[in-house]
Amino acid sequence: MKALVLEEYGKFIYRDVPMPETGDDDVLIRVMACSVCGSDVHGMDGSTGRRIPPVIMGHEAAGVVVKAGKNARGVAEGDRVTFDSTVYCGVCGYCKSGAVNLCDNRRVIGVSCGEYRMDGAFAEYVSVPARVIYKLPDGVSYEQAAMIEPLSVAYHAVSLARAVSGAAVVAGCGTIGLLVAQLLRDRGFAPLILSDVVEEKLELAAALGFDNRVNSSEISLAEAAGAATGGRGADLSVDAVGIDASVTDAISSLKKGGECVLIGNIKPQVTIPLQQVVTKQLTLFGSCASSGEYPRCLELIADGRVDIDKLISKTVPLSDGGEWIGRLYNREPGLYKIVLIP
Numbered sequence: 001m002k003a004l005v006l007e008e009y010g011k012f013i014y015r016d017v018p019m020p021e022t023g024d025d026d027v028l029i030r031v032m033a034c035s036v037c038g039s040d041v042h043g044m045d046g047s048t049g050r051r052i053p054p055v056i057m058g059h060e061a062a063g064v065v066v067k068a069g070k071n072a073r074g075v076a077e078g079d080r081v082t083f084d085s086t087v088y089c090g091v092c093g094y095c096k097s098g099a100v101n102l103c104d105n106r107r108v109i110g111v112s113c114g115e116y117r118m119d120g121a122f123a124e125y126v127s128v129p130a131r132v133i134y135k136l137p138d139g140v141s142y143e144q145a146a147m148i149e150p151l152s153v154a155y156h157a158v159s160l161a162r163a164v165s166g167a168a169v170v171a172g173c174g175t176i177g178l179l180v181a182q183l184l185r186d187r188g189f190a191p192l193i194l195s196d197v198v199e200e201k202l203e204l205a206a207a208l209g210f211d212n213r214v215n216s217s218e219i220s221l222a223e224a225a226g227a228a229t230g231g232r233g234a235d236l237s238v239d240a241v242g243i244d245a246s247v248t249d250a251i252s253s254l255k256k257g258g259e260c261v262l263i264g265n266i267k268p269q270v271t272i273p274l275q276q277v278v279t280k281q282l283t284l285f286g287s288c289a290s291s292g293e294y295p296r297c298l299e300l301i302a303d304g305r306v307d308i309d310k311l312i313s314k315t316v317p318l319s320d321g322g323e324w325i326g327r328l329y330n331r332e333p334g335l336y337k338i339v340l341i342p
Contacts (some may be wrong), residue, residue: 002342003056003123004321011137012322017056019208020052020127023254024069024139027130029081030143034061034121036338037150038174040110041328055112058340059085061121062136062145072130082145084132085109086289087118101156101289122321122340134294143315143339144301144308149308151297152290154179157238159186159264159293160285166235169193169225171216172264173201177240177313180263180310181210189236191228195221195249201331205312216249234258242266248273256280263287288301311337318342
């Protein structure tokens with residue numbers, strides 16, 4: 001089969017590779033669409049240590065089942081499916097409690113690090129355990145389904161908060177931030193304020209129907225939240241960036257007793273306004289991946305409650321993937337999500 005292989009840091013080769021092995025518990029999928037994750041872009045230069053070459057990256061995908069192992073239940077040849085990027089063991093304490101995202105033996109498809117290597121879906125075929133497979137509803141395209149993974153990450157983050165209504169703010173208008181914002185809007189949070197430092201991203205937020213937007217290089221999210229709530233502050237904030245400035249802005253925008261969900265992690269360490277956290281009795285949540293939210297996310301897309309299509313900048317052949325991932329890496333204006341078609 002053909003695959004896009006990260007042969008060395010910063011260098012992709014589209015070439016023939018062996019078909020993936022399929023065990024009794026696995027499902028072989030013909031990949032119909034695979035979107036490029038920001039972690040793939042950040043990882044291709046070796047900075048994250050989680051894309052050690054050679055490796056076939058890609059974990060946000062959808063396709064058609066061509067073979068199911070003898071122990072695979074509820075899935076058959078010809079099924080239209082997507083799959084969770086997290087391969088959990090199903091037997092550790094976290095898995096048994098339902099927190100599969102915290103699995104002690106967690107692996108991620110398309111990741112190559114010091115502990116394990118799993119080739120991914122930048123290929124014509126990919127093999128994954130049957131337990132992480134989800135069937136696609138009618139009307140959900142393969143391209144849309146290739147965005148389920150980031151939507152599930154956003155859904156998990158929003159679901160951690162105890163707040164179910166009120167004012168909310170989102171720091172960062174990247175893919176995750178804009179998905180979080182759509183989920184908050186769907187749940188009825190208002191006013192809802194989005195921030196970023198890139199005008200192009202704020203324009204995309206406007207195209208998605210978000211009128212309350214601020215450029216945080218000009219006005220802080222905290223100021224905007226105060227103005228929109230009579231000085232009280234937001235009930236909920238979500239940081240979808242993960243740098244000092246965004247974390248501080250997200251925390252500072254909250255009312256007393258407010259909640260902040262931290263989902264962005266560009267930087268491994270950040271500073272926080274500790275005195276505000278203490279004196280305003282704030283609650284901070286860390287959010288990791290997703291934990292079984294795929295079915296609900298598929299329903300949201302099928303029902304038209306989340307707009308995926310506006311976030312997809314280009315759909316291009318897998319053979320051209322190296323060029324387009326490079327353009328994402330170089331932060332070419334106008335590019336959000338790129339979907340690769342084998």
